[in-house]
Amino acid sequence: MIGKNKHISRIVDSFLQKGIKLTHQRKVIAQVITDASDHPDANEVFMRANKIDNRISLATVYRTIKLFEENKVLNRIELGGKKARYEELTDSHHDHLIDIDTGDIIEFVDDEIEELQKKVAKKLGYSLVDHKMELFGKKIKTN
Amino acid sequence: MIGKNKHISRIVDSFLQKGIKLTHQRKVIAQVITDASDHPDANEVFMRANKIDNRISLATVYRTIKLFEENKVLNRIELGGKKARYEELTDSHHDHLIDIDTGDIIEFVDDEIEELQKKVAKKLGYSLVDHKMELFGKKIKTN
DNA sequence: TTTCCTGCAAAGGGTTTGCACGTGT
DNA sequence: ACACGTGCAAACCCTTTGCAGGAAA
Numbered sequence: 001m002i003g004k005n006k007h008i009s010r011i012v013d014s015f016l017q018k019g020i021k022l023t024h025q026r027k028v029i030a031q032v033i034t035d036a037s038d039h040p041d042a043n044e045v046f047m048r049a050n051k052i053d054n055r056i057s058l059a060t061v062y063r064t065i066k067l068f069e070e071n072k073v074l075n076r077i078e079l080g081g082k083k084a085r086y087e088e089l090t091d092s093h094h095d096h097l098i099d100i101d102t103g104d105i106i107e108f109v110d111d112e113i114e115e116l117q118k119k120v121a122k123k124l125g126y127s128l129v130d131h132k133m134e135l136f137g138k139k140i141k142t143n
Numbered sequence: 144m145i146g147k148n149k150h151i152s153r154i155v156d157s158f159l160q161k162g163i164k165l166t167h168q169r170k171v172i173a174q175v176i177t178d179a180s181d182h183p184d185a186n187e188v189f190m191r192a193n194k195i196d197n198r199i200s201l202a203t204v205y206r207t208i209k210l211f212e213e214n215k216v217l218n219r220i221e222l223g224g225k226k227a228r229y230e231e232l233t234d235s236h237h238d239h240l241i242d243i244d245t246g247d248i249i250e251f252v253d254d255e256i257e258e259l260q261k262k263v264a265k266k267l268g269y270s271l272v273d274h275k276m277e278l279f280g281k282k283i284k285t286n
Numbered sequence: 287t288t289t290c291c292t293g294c295a296a297a298g299g300g301t302t303t304g305c306a307c308g309t310g311t
Numbered sequence: 312a313c314a315c316g317t318g319c320a321a322a323c324c325c326t327t328t329g330c331a332g333g334a335a336a
Binding site: 078082097099100106108110112113116117120121122124125126127128129130131132133134135136137138139140142 | 274
């Protein structure tokens with residue numbers, strides 16, 4: 001049985017509308033991603049999905065992740081290394097601050113920066129379609 | 144014979160100081176990177192270096208690129224795909240605007256954004272060590 | 287000469303894909 | 312029933328590495 005059905009319905013609805021088949025595997029993977037508060041990589045998604053239901057292969061995880069990306073329910077983040085990590089795509093855009101000591105990822109939104117980005121793009125003769133911003137920082141000691 | 148010796152001397156000097164051997168291969172690769180105004184990937188660097196001198200292998204290009212990165216003369220850029228691309232590291236930091244239609248990369252500097260980034264990091268309890276920002280845009284038609 | 291560097295080819299890690307079988311609608 | 316999705320294993324792409332020969336200091 002799949003939990004959190006209310007939350008998942010966003011993905012389900014969007015798929016039904018487009019006539020994409022809702023397989024068992026896709027539901028489980030959707031749940032895993034919806035439940036994840038960290039930013040798992042493909043293999044991590046695979047392991048979590050597999051724990052719920054062992055009929056799921058890594059290949060399917062990759063295919064499903066790609067499908068989710070194409071349907072804008074999943075966002076890929078590249079963190080310098082060679083593996084991609086993922087997060088559920090929500091309505092509000094946010095960026096990431098990465099703790100260089102621990103690898104923790106903190107999400108934040110800053111409208112001022114977003115405004116400036118649009119302005120910069122415009123100055124260069126472009127209209128901004130998307131952006132990616134990652135800050136890397138060290139925690140300030142508070143003792 | 145290696146051209147642009149004046150420009151290259153930055154890398155050469157830095158290597159001599161640290162006692163790193165200045166092999167023929169390294170000089171050629173340094174030249175290729177110094178001369179590149181685009182943002183070549185490892186294989187592209189290899190091909191250009193190889194055209195100048197065919198005694199250079201892809202493995203050496205990778206090893207040299209890593210060496211250059213460690214010595215802060217080269218900067219790695221990750222552009223969503225799986226291959227890394229590179230540019231010579233200069234004193235002034237800049238970010239990239241990518242034309243989503245042509246793949247062109249435009250470099251820009253915006254101090255205001257940099258300031259805001261520091262501020263945002265601080266607000267979250269971090270001191271900013273580095274950042275990565277890429278804007279994706281469509282050219283505004285001017286006809 | 288000594289130490290470090292190189293080329294080659296093989297291995298590595300993450301991701302994708304061809305194929306025959308299985309499943310949602 | 313039909314079209315599409317899946318598991319498996321092999322293939323792929325980019326990058327790294329072990330080794331024996333080669334070059335810089």
